[in-house]
Amino acid sequence: MTKKFNEKAWHEYDLGFMVSRPGCSAEYRTGDWRSQQPQTNKDKCIKCGVCYLVCPEGAIVLAADGTYDFDLEHCKGCGICATECWTGCISMVEEGE
Amino acid sequence: MAKRVGIEVSLAISEAVKLAKVDAVAAYPITPQTHIVEHLSELVAEGELDAAFIPVESEHSAMSVCAGTSAAGARTYTATSSQGLALMNEILFIIPALRLPVVMTIANRALSGPISIWNDHSDIMSVRDTGWIAIFAENGQEAFDLTLQSFKIAEDHRVLLPISVNIDGFTLSHVIEPHEFLDQSEVDKFLPEYKPAVQLNPDDPVSMGTVGVPEIYAEAKKCQDEVLKGSIEVIKEVFAEFAEMFGREYKVVETYRAEGAETLLMTMGSVSETAMEAIDRMQEAGRKVGLIRLRLWRPFPADDLRAEMGSVKTLAVLDRAVSFGGAGGPVAGEVRSALYNVEDSPYIASFIAGLGGRDITVDDFIEMVDQAEAMAKANEIHEYKMIGVRE
Numbered sequence: 179m180t181k182k183f184n185e186k187a188w189h190e191y192d193l194g195f196m197v198s199r200p201g202c203s204a205e206y207r208t209g210d211w212r213s214q215q216p217q218t219n220k221d222k223c224i225k226c227g228v229c230y231l232v233c234p235e236g237a238i239v240l241a242a243d244g245t246y247d248f249d250l251e252h253c254k255g256c257g258i259c260a261t262e263c264w265t266g267c268i269s270m271v272e273e274g275e
Numbered sequence: 276m277a278k279r280v281g282i283e284v285s286l287a288i289s290e291a292v293k294l295a296k297v298d299a300v301a302a303y304p305i306t307p308q309t310h311i312v313e314h315l316s317e318l319v320a321e322g323e324l325d326a327a328f329i330p331v332e333s334e335h336s337a338m339s340v341c342a343g344t345s346a347a348g349a350r351t352y353t354a355t356s357s358q359g360l361a362l363m364n365e366i367l368f369i370i371p372a373l374r375l376p377v378v379m380t381i382a383n384r385a386l387s388g389p390i391s392i393w394n395d396h397s398d399i400m401s402v403r404d405t406g407w408i409a410i411f412a413e414n415g416q417e418a419f420d421l422t423l424q425s426f427k428i429a430e431d432h433r434v435l436l437p438i439s440v441n442i443d444g445f446t447l448s449h450v451i452e453p454h455e456f457l458d459q460s461e462v463d464k465f466l467p468e469y470k471p472a473v474q475l476n477p478d479d480p481v482s483m484g485t486v487g488v489p490e491i492y493a494e495a496k497k498c499q500d501e502v503l504k505g506s507i508e509v510i511k512e513v514f515a516e517f518a519e520m521f522g523r524e525y526k527v528v529e530t531y532r533a534e535g536a537e538t539l540l541m542t543m544g545s546v547s548e549t550a551m552e553a554i555d556r557m558q559e560a561g562r563k564v565g566l567i568r569l570r571l572w573r574p575f576p577a578d579d580l581r582a583e584m585g586s587v588k589t590l591a592v593l594d595r596a597v598s599f600g601g602a603g604g605p606v607a608g609e610v611r612s613a614l615y616n617v618e619d620s621p622y623i624a625s626f627i628a629g630l631g632g633r634d635i636t637v638d639d640f641i642e643m644v645d646q647a648e649a650m651a652k653a654n655e656i657h658e659y660k661m662i663g664v665r666e
Binding site for chain 1: 372373374375435472473480481482483484485487488490491493494495497498501
């Protein structure tokens, strides 16, 4: 099994600590930085996709029914989606509530 | 047979860079480095050197361009001095961290203020901890030879670190000396084409210079230090290969008439040749005095230095820079650290002289030896003494 990025010895990294696999930042779980998480009232969602476009982390994913779900392993809880949502169907809820 | 040419040392360095067939030069002119890059720009303009000469608006940009061209896989060269080196400072740290084998000549010059265009070592000492290999040349031939060798050392896949070749401003950069030039075919045999280990390439993308979160930053720094320290073996290999091919031998620590010496004078750079004269005179007078010269400043050759300390009782170390508020000159500080835990280590006297272009004479060196021996005999504790300063 390959070691995680934070388990390697100093001599086991790529030259110059460069990133040699495109897209590997997805493996870094930034979701635990969050203090609030987005929740959607899907009855009010008009499937416009504004939240999907404005999310700075690409943490909003298209669901099978045309609405949108959240990738909570990478969502940092910034709340831009909730602010920009046209119908106000996204609200930010404290973590743990 | 190599031809012997009388030429200004700056131009000889440019010719060495041309013989190394660099792909990219990005530099900003500054006294006393100017003639080096001026001549390189002529060589490129006249079609004698097939390289990109990239004029920039500052040294910060010069070193930034060097990072880019080196990352793209180009053999990259630049040169600077003093304030120019200071302006490069931010990027100097990044080049070795990204493992980019840039070669730079530093025509050593004092830092402002007061404004000084003259020679001392305060510029290179201010970038001691940036992670570059730092080599000193004592004359034009050495500057020529070490420039060529630097590309081979830097680009070795066990190293992949940048190198500064330090030459004393004016004292070397602006004097005409005889140089034995090498033919292109000889240089090509010694220095093959640069093969980057990794390079920026859209068909095989990598990201260089990414964030180092707390979980990996310490590993990154440890790696950098281990590679820099390990480079000394490659430096010795390249010196040996050069000696075998061209007959001129270089060592990381060099000595002059040091056999059986009880007092050693330690120097770095072009003043070593004046120091040799001082040693000759003192030996004629029957004194057991020799000279030790540091060719390699980073990585610091501590083992090689310790190996030369056999019968030495007193070591007089010359610095050409002040470590303000510190315990002596920067070189003396390193030497004291390297020898502190060694049994029967010599008494170490730190002297600062030759600041901002002040001459260091043969008599100054004799005075350093006199003072060091007297201080050692009395076991006096001094941080450092400045030679030739009006009190």
